[in-house]
Amino acid sequence: MNSKTISYGILRAVGAIVGVLGLLWFLFQIRSVLIYIAFAAVISLMGRPLVSFLKRKLKFNNTLAVVFTLFITILVFFGISMLFVPIITEQGQLIGEIDINKIGDDLDQLNQEISDYFNVEKLSFIELFKQTDLMQFFDLKAIPNLINSFLSGFGAVLIGLFSVLFISFFLLKDSQLLENSLLVFAKKEDENKFMRAFTKIKDLLSRYFVGLLLQVCILFILYTILLLIFGVNNAIAVALIAAILNLIPYIGPLFGGVLVLFLATTSNLGYDFPTVILPKLTYILIGYLIIQLIDNFLNQPLIFGTSVKSHPLEIFLAILIFGLLFGIGGLIVAVPFYTAIKVIAKEFLSEYKIVKTLTKDL
Template sequence: MNSKTIAYGILRAVAIIVGILGLLWFLYKIQSVLIYVAFAGVISLMGRPFVLFLKRKLKFNNTLAVVVTLFITIGLFLSIFMLFVPIISEQGQLIGEIDINKVGQDLDRLNQDVSDYLKVDKLNVVELIKQTDLMQFFDLKIIPNAINSFLSGFGAVLIGLFSVLFISFFLLKDSQLLENSLLVFAKKEDENKFMRAFTKIKDLLSRYFVGLLLQVSILFILYTILLLIFGVNNAIAVALIAAIFNLIPYIGPLFGGIFVLILAITSNLGLDFQTIILPKLTYILIGYLIIQLIDNFLNQPLIFGNSVKSHPLEIFLAILIFGLLFGIGGLIVAVPFYTAIKVIAKEFLSEYKIVKTLTKDL
């Protein structure tokens, strides 16, 4: 091997590394666009069954079916947003009417009741709070800064919403648009494999996201019934937030339960701990755990096992691995990514025994 060959090899390796770094830098710079495309892809996957329903059952033309689907999607998100308005308005009013001395007395009374019930020395939490300069939190300088941040981000949000809807329209209108765009990276002889893989991934993920929406809807209804029974303020909004927490596997329900219990306490702050607060919290916690058991052993196996055609143990391990690698974001995207990997492996690595075993139901 002469010096020219060695130099050529080194230059080629450097060029590849520089190219990869350049591509990563480019992807980093356009990450907002990639996020828009990802959100639009999710909307198109969730809306695709409805578009097909409108076209096949109600005889809508393609464009009209897509427009109706997008309007329903917008209406759904607006309805969800409107559910948050009462709780935000109420909390804003409470902050405006807050009496620091009364809050201190209520917390001190609750602290004393808890200490008496548990037969322990009075907790030091309230003293710690009293030693903290809470008035700094209400410093008026925060208000102009918050307004400026809101106005600066409002334009970006509008651009993002418009971009997502615009991309979603064309993805729903032309179901082959994304596949054809990605085919430019495939070899001519592999195009059929790519098309089969894309079609299978699209079908499986479409069913998965519809199943996800069904799971959140069921949990929302059950949480709402539970919170209405025990008179928690803004039960519908709180139930929706708790249901959305379940989009994060395993740790989401924990956060949702803590959120529900905290709001249940604040709804009854100042009342007797032993006779009112503790029994109500106990019943709410029992009801919440029963709902989670229903979700874990009935909803999820039926919805997700059938939608992505994976064994529950596979899903658990995939979520665990993605969570360890990528944190909370990895927990959320674990199932879609694992499903896509399985489909691609079946098309291109089907000669391996482990791939055949894992993909036999696909």
């Protein structure tokens, strides 16, 4: 091997590295656009069954079915956002009425009752809370600046919403648009395999996201009933937050439960702990655990088993690995990415025994 060949090889390697780094830099610069496309893809996958239903059963033409689907999507997100308006308005009115001493006294009373009931030492962080001048951490004069900052970013939010809806419209209108766009990266001889894999991924993820939406709706209804029964403030909004948190595997339900119990406690500050607060928290916790059992043994097996056709152990390991690699974001995207990897492996690596074993149900 002469020096010219070695130099040429080195130049090719350097060029490839520079090209990859340049591509990564470019993708980082347009990350907001990629996020818009990702949200639009999820909306299109969730909306595909409704578009198909409108075209097949109600004889809508393609464009009208897509427009109606996007209209329903906008109504759903608008309705969800409106749930939080009363909370924001109420909290805004109460900001100027906060009595730090009263809050400290209520928490001190609760702390004393808990320590007496369980015969434990008084919690030190409550004393620290009382002794701390919280107003030094919360400057009420900064609220107008925060509002101005929020309003200044409102235009960017509108641009993002318009972009997502615009992209979603064309993805729903032309179901082959995304496939054809990505097909340019496939070799000529692999185009058929690529199309089969992409079609399978789209069908599986469409069922998966629709299943997640159904899961959130079921949990939202059950949480709302539970919180309304025990008189938790802003029960509907709290139930919605807890249901959405449940989309984060394993960690989400824990955070949701802590949130529910915390808000149930703050809703009853000033009441007697042994006779009012503790029984109510116990009943709410039992109800929350029952709902989680319903979700774990009925909802999730139906979603994971039927929609993405994966064994629960596969799902657990995929979520664990993605969570370790990418944090909370990895927990959320683990199932869709693992499903896509399985389908692609089946099409391009089917000669391997492990691939045949993992993808035999696809």
